Structures are given as C-alpha cells and as structure tokens.
Amino acid sequence: MGMLKNSHNLQTVATLTVLVLMSAVFASFSDRFFTVSNFQNVMRNAAPLIIASCGMTAVMIARGLDLSVGSVLAAASVLAASLAVAGFPLYIAFALGVSFGAFVGLVNGLIIAKISVSPIIVTLGMLNITRGIAYLITPSAILVGLPGNWSDLGTSKVIGLPLPIVIAALVAMFFHVLMSQTTFGKRIYAVGGNEEAARLSGLNVSRTLILLYLLCGATAALAGIVLSSRVGVGDPNVGIGFELQVIAAVIIGGTSLSGGEGRIIGTIIGALIIAVLGNGLNLVGVEPFWQWVAQGTVLIVAIIVDRQVQDGVNRANK
Amino acid sequence: MLKMKKYLLGAAAICAFGTAGYAQDAVTIAANTFSTELCDVADPAAVADIPAAVSGFTGYDSAAGDWLSEPEASALSGKRVALTVMGLGQPYFLAISNHWERLAEKYDFELRVFDGRFDAGTVQRLVDDAISWAPDAVAFAPLDSDAAVPQVKRMQDEGITVVTYNVQPSQVVAPRVFANDFDGPRLVGCNTASYYLERFGDKPAVIGVVDYPQLPQVQDRRNGFLYGFLSLIPTATVAQMVDGGAVIDRANAASADMLQAHPDINVIFGINNDSSLGALAALRATGNYSADWGVVSSVDGSEPVMSELGSNDSPLKAESGYPPYDFSIATFNLLAAALSGDADENTQVVVGYPPVLPTEEGIASWLDQQYPRN
Numbered sequence: 001m002g003m004l005k006n007s008h009n010l011q012t013v014a015t016l017t018v019l020v021l022m023s024a025v026f027a028s029f030s031d032r033f034f035t036v037s038n039f040q041n042v043m044r045n046a047a048p049l050i051i052a053s054c055g056m057t058a059v060m061i062a063r064g065l066d067l068s069v070g071s072v073l074a075a076a077s078v079l080a081a082s083l084a085v086a087g088f089p090l091y092i093a094f095a096l097g098v099s100f101g102a103f104v105g106l107v108n109g110l111i112i113a114k115i116s117v118s119p120i121i122v123t124l125g126m127l128n129i130t131r132g133i134a135y136l137i138t139p140s141a142i143l144v145g146l147p148g149n150w151s152d153l154g155t156s157k158v159i160g161l162p163l164p165i166v167i168a169a170l171v172a173m174f175f176h177v178l179m180s181q182t183t184f185g186k187r188i189y190a191v192g193g194n195e196e197a198a199r200l201s202g203l204n205v206s207r208t209l210i211l212l213y214l215l216c217g218a219t220a221a222l223a224g225i226v227l228s229s230r231v232g233v234g235d236p237n238v239g240i241g242f243e244l245q246v247i248a249a250v251i252i253g254g255t256s257l258s259g260g261e262g263r264i265i266g267t268i269i270g271a272l273i274i275a276v277l278g279n280g281l282n283l284v285g286v287e288p289f290w291q292w293v294a295q296g297t298v299l300i301v302a303i304i305v306d307r308q309v310q311d312g313v314n315r316a317n318k
Numbered sequence: 319m320l321k322m323k324k325y326l327l328g329a330a331a332i333c334a335f336g337t338a339g340y341a342q343d344a345v346t347i348a349a350n351t352f353s354t355e356l357c358d359v360a361d362p363a364a365v366a367d368i369p370a371a372v373s374g375f376t377g378y379d380s381a382a383g384d385w386l387s388e389p390e391a392s393a394l395s396g397k398r399v400a401l402t403v404m405g406l407g408q409p410y411f412l413a414i415s416n417h418w419e420r421l422a423e424k425y426d427f428e429l430r431v432f433d434g435r436f437d438a439g440t441v442q443r444l445v446d447d448a449i450s451w452a453p454d455a456v457a458f459a460p461l462d463s464d465a466a467v468p469q470v471k472r473m474q475d476e477g478i479t480v481v482t483y484n485v486q487p488s489q490v491v492a493p494r495v496f497a498n499d500f501d502g503p504r505l506v507g508c509n510t511a512s513y514y515l516e517r518f519g520d521k522p523a524v525i526g527v528v529d530y531p532q533l534p535q536v537q538d539r540r541n542g543f544l545y546g547f548l549s550l551i552p553t554a555t556v557a558q559m560v561d562g563g564a565v566i567d568r569a570n571a572a573s574a575d576m577l578q579a580h581p582d583i584n585v586i587f588g589i590n591n592d593s594s595l596g597a598l599a600a601l602r603a604t605g606n607y608s609a610d611w612g613v614v615s616s617v618d619g620s621e622p623v624m625s626e627l628g629s630n631d632s633p634l635k636a637e638s639g640y641p642p643y644d645f646s647i648a649t650f651n652l653l654a655a656a657l658s659g660d661a662d663e664n665t666q667v668v669v670g671y672p673p674v675l676p677t678e679e680g681i682a683s684w685l686d687q688q689y690p691r692n
Binding site: 030032035037038041044045135139141142144151154155162227230231232233235236237238239240242278279282283284285288289291 | 406407408409412529531558559560561565566567570571572574575576578579581591592595596598599602603604620621622625
C-alpha cells in the first residue's frame with residue numbers, strides 16, 4: 001500500500017493498466033493478437049520509438065523539448081546509408097550516423113543553454129535544417145545499392161529476440177540507470193524542477209542541458225539507423241511526424257510537460273501503448289479513417305486516467 | 319493479338335536470359351506472363367462491386383498530337399517558366415525537375431522550380447511566389463483538386479499561362495496533363511494475376527492492399543488493381559486494406575500488422591513504391607522474403623523497386639511505371655501549345671502507366687528514359 005502511495009509507482013501501474021486493458025480488448029477481437037510472432041512484430045515496430053523516447057524523456061524532465069528528432073532520425077539514417085554505399089564498413093557508417101545526431105543535439109543544446117533561445121524555436125529550426133540535409137545527402141531520393149548486411153541490424157535476432165528490441169532494451173536500461181542511479185540523473189530532475197534554484201545551488205545547468213540534447217540527438221539518430229535497417233533502404237522521407245509520436249509516448253508515460261517528473265519505465269509503457277494501439281486496430285480490421293479517431297480518443301483517455309490517478313495520489317498524500 | 323504479343327515478349331525474355339535451366343526463375347515467369355494489354359473479365363460478377371474511376375471526371379480521351387516527342391523548336395524558348403512540384407523529396411518529382419532542367423537548357427528558357435513540400439500551405443504560398451517572379455508560363459502540380467481551382471485562376475488573372483499536371487483541378491480551368499489512374503494499375507492487376515496463375519496455379523489468392531485512402535487518385539489505383547486481378551482470378555479474396563501513409567516507415571508497420579492479422583495473404587498491392595517496399599521489408603523481417611511466398615506488385619517504377627523487380631529472390635514481380643519523363647515532355651509541349659494559342663482549357667493530354675518488362679533490358683530501358691542518371 002505504501003508503495004502504491006508513491007505517486008510515481010501508482011502512475012506507472014495506471015499506465016500499465018491502460019496497456020493491459022487495451023491488449024485484452026484487442027485479444028478478445030483478434031485471435032492473432034496474443035501470439036509470439038505478433039509480440040515480436042509489435043516490439044520490432046516499437047523499438048525506434050522507445051529508443052528516441054528515452055532521450056526525449058530526459059530532455060523533457062529538464063523542462064526542454066526537441067522537435068527535431070524526426071528529421072535527425074532521417075538525416076542520420078541516410079548519412080549512414082550513403083556511407084555504407086560508398087564502401088565504409090557498416091559499424092563505422094552507423095557510428096558516424098549516431099555521431100551526426102549527437103552533433104545536431106550538441107548544437108541544439110548550445111543554442112538553448114548558452115543563448116537562452118526557446119527550445120521550441122531552436123529545434124523547430126533544426127527540424128528544417130536536418131530534413132534539408134537528408135534530402136541533400138540523397139539526390140536520388142531513396143538510396144539503393146546498400147550492402148547485403150545493411151538489414152541485419154533491423155531484422156536479425158539475438159537469443160531469439162529481434163535485435164531492434166535488444167537495442168531498445170539496452171538504451172532504456174542505460175537511461176534508467178543514468179537517471180535513477182547517478183548524480184547526473186539527480187541534476188536532470190533538479191534542473192527540470194526549478195532551473196533557477198538548481199543554478200543557485202551551484203549546478204552547471206548549461207552543461208546539463210547541452211549533454212541532454214546531445215543524448216537526445218544521438219538516440220534519435222540510433223532510432224533512425226535501426227528503422228532504416230529494418231526497411232532496407234535509406235529514405236529521407238522517413239520519420240515525418242515522428243517527433244509527435246515520441247512526445248506523446250513520453251507524456252503518456254507520465255513525464256510532466258512542466259518538467260521535474262517522469263521515468264523511463266513510464267515512457268516505455270507509453271511507447272508500447274502507441275505501438276499496440278496501431279497494431280491492434282490493424283489486426284482487428286478497423287477502417288483506416290476510424291483508426292485516426294480511435295487513436296486520438298485512446299491517447300486522450302490514457303492521459304485522463306493517468307492524471308486522475310496522479311490527482312488522487314496527491315490528495316491522499318496531503 | 320493479345321496472346322501473340324505475350325508470346326513475343328516471353329520469347330524475348332527467354333532469349334535475354336539464355337539457358338533453358340533458367341526457365342522457372344521468378345523473373346522469367348514474370349517476363350513470360352507480362353503483357354501491355356488489359357485482360358478480359360472472366361466473371362463480371364467478381365468485379366461488379368468495384369467502384370469506377372473517380373479522379374478523371376473529364377474522361378480519359380487525350381487531345382490529338384505528338385505530345386511525347388521532343389520538338390525541333392518550342393514556343394517556350396526565351397521565356398520565363400515556373401515549374402511547381404508536389405515535393406522534391408519524392409523520386410518522381412525529383413526526376414520531373416531534372417527533366418525540366420535539361421529541357422530548359424536544350425530549348426533555352428529560364429526555369430525556376432518551386433517545391434510544394436507536400437504541404438497545402440506551402441503550395442498556397444508558392445503560387446504567390448510564382449506570381450511575384452512574373453513568369454510567362456507555369457507548369458503547375460496541384461496538391462489538392464479543389465484548392466487548385468482558385469490557385470490556377472489567380473495565376474491566370476495575372477496574365478500567366480498555366481498548365482496543370484499530375485493531379486487535375488476539380489473544374490475545367492486550364493489545359494492539363496494527367497494519367498488514367500484506374501487503367502494503369504488495372505494492367506498491373508492483370509500482370510500480377512497472370513504471374514500468380516503461372517507460378518502458384520490453383521492455390522487460393524488472398525489479397526492485402528497497402529493503401530492511402532485519403533487521395534481519390536489512390537482510390538483509383540487500388541480499385542484498378544483489384545479490377546485487373548479479379549478479372550483473371552475471380553475467386554481471389556481481399557483480406558484487408560491498411561493505411562500505409564504512402565511512406566516507407568508507416569507502410570512497413572502497417573504491412574507487418576496486416577500479415578499478422580492475415581497470415582494467409584499471398585498477394586500484396588502497394589499503392590506506390592514506398593508502400594510495396596514497406597511490405598517487402600515486413601516480409602523480410604518475418605523470414606518470408608522469397609519469390610516462393612507469393613507476389614507483391616505496385617505502381618511508380620522508381621529505382622529501388624526496379625532492383626526488386628529484376629531479382630529472382632524478390633516476390634515483387636509486377637510493376638507499372640508512373641512516368642516522369644512522359645509527364646515532363648507532355649506538360650512541356652502542352653505549355654508551349656497553350657502559350658502559342660494552340661491549346662485551351664479544354665485540351666487535355668492523358669499519359670499512360672507503362673508496365674515495366676521485368677527483364678534486365680526492360681528495366682534498363684525504363685530507367686534510362688524515365689529516371690536517367692545525370
């Protein structure tokens with residue numbers, strides 16, 4: 001009971017309940033929903049979202065926002081693909097793709113932290129810049145001639161699990177440890193809770209923010225490479241609107257838009273709610289236009305349930 | 319006549335591939351069953367419920383004339399011409415832009431390309447920008463049929479000659495170039511079914527469509543394909559149509575879900591190349607990427623799909639092109655005709671969806687003309 005009075009735990013349970021209920025509904029309508037292959041399918045599709053959402057969670061807990069993740073995802077993936085086509089070893093192409101994302105995040109962070117420009121404006125500008133870079137990298141629009149092992153990252157398996165799932169799990173574990181077990185993690189919450197108080201208490205707020213945006217850019221780039229590997233081409237049109245999915249996953253997972261609150265486990269559940277919703281509606285055979293309505297409705301309901309639980313806990317704790 | 323053409327093409331394909339031992343390859347079967355003619359309906363009841371074309375409200379008769387040849391001289395020479403594209407991020411529009419740049423150099427006219435970025439607001443703004451640039455003529459690619467009507471009229475009110483291409487406006491306001499979005503994919507449906515019958519015989523055909531239901535043009539593509547396929551295989555069933563968003567990442571996820579819901583699907587039609595590539599990636603992820611799995615087909619004919627079409631390992635074995643060169647040269651010629659008073663708002667040119675012969679030569683011929691590398 002004590003544990004459930006902890007607002008974070010109860011919030012996680014509430015979000016998880018939404019996911020479980022949703023899954024139960026889909027399972028009752030489709031006998032194909034609860035199968036091993038569909039579980040792997042959902043996780044494979046959710047992996048890029050989970051990876052990018054981890055970076056975004058850290059940024060949003062520090063009261064930031066990164067709207068450029070969808071475009072960074074595209075630019076990093078076509079950069080890696082073009083390097084692979086040019087004959088670079090795959091691991092170098094992947095590493096340079098992730099480095100590109102980290103560099104973009106670094107630029108975002110520097111402008112936001114050092115010049116105090118609104119993160120919405122900065123990352124909106126970067127959204128356009130990086131999408132343009134993606135198109136400039138691929139003059140033939142979709143890169144072909146990729147090496148045969150390009151798809152391995154997105155399609156192969158490790159101990160029976162699709163590799164994208166393993167990568168997403170590792171990234172999530174890294175961020176969970178970073179945010180819950182390290183001094184840097186405490187600084188993230190402190191900056192998000194009250195930036196001025198954090199500054200007055202001697203924290204280097206600028207450095208914290210810069211590092212967070214760098215990590216967010218790197219995770220977006222890694223998500224792009226996983227996605228590009230899965231679809232087997234380098235396409236600058238991938239990830240359009242992806243930033244909205246990422247932000248939705250983070251908010252559904254309980255991270256506050258006003259900063260200072262949120263956990264990686266919640267974000268993972270939020271990403272799974274989005275992935276399961278899309279998958280379940282397709283499996284049940286809901287008409288495409290009704291899927292838009294259903295997705296919007298379920299997301300709003302999930303947020304309302306989450307906030308009601310949060311308010312209830314706050315009242316109980318007073 | 320139809321059968322004779324098929325046999326000739328099949329013979330050419332076998333010659334191209336050489337040895338008799340190669341005769342059962344997926345590519346050879348696809349080449350043998352390939353046709354450039356629409357197939358006859360075996361059972362009218364099977365196609366009776368498929369809606370007719372909705373995008374070509376002015377019909378599909380093309381004005382007489384040699385619209386697809388490059389003339390010796392053009393009325394556009396020395397003029398200032400604006401070309402708008404729906405979005406340069408798509409291979410098709412990038413190729414359109416490249417073809418026009420070559421034409422501008424060859425016929426000596428000033429060209430400026432305006433990118434609509436697949437965004438209604440951007441297209442609205444680029445109309446104003448184009449007017450400000452004060453061109454003599456505009457080759458305009460509308461994003462939306464209804465919105466195009468006032469946009470075209472605004473440019474015409476400024477004394478600019480306008481020809482629309484690709485999507486046509488919902489009213490007769492300017493000369494236009496467009497394609498028969500029903501019959502082109504119908505031919506893909508015929509070729510897909512011919513291949514399926516030859517390769518899989520009497521095995522029940524179960525169809526999945528990676529759709530994009532927001533656009534009337536795409537509804538025609540989907541319905542045209544189904545009409546063609548069911549013309550030859552009336553017993554085929556449609557298991558599901560999912561919204562793939564016409565982009566590869568969303569199409570991939572939607573296809574994967576569709577295959578989970580209906581593991582018996584063995585025919586997939588993608589309404590564009592991103593949709594079919596997304597479906598192929600979904601098959602690859604589940605270990606079903608093989609010509610033995612079934613058949614995938616689509617329309618567009620961009621370079622990534624051509625490598626799938628020519629591969630014996632790939633299930634993609636029927637494709638009709640949406641031809642950027644044909645659209646470019648037809649629009650170029652129609653714009654010149656409009657500028658010199660030889661075409662008016664009632665003049666329309668209908669471009670075909672040429673099916674691509676799935677041999678090395680057929681693919682090379684298609685790419686060399688429609689998607690040349692500079």
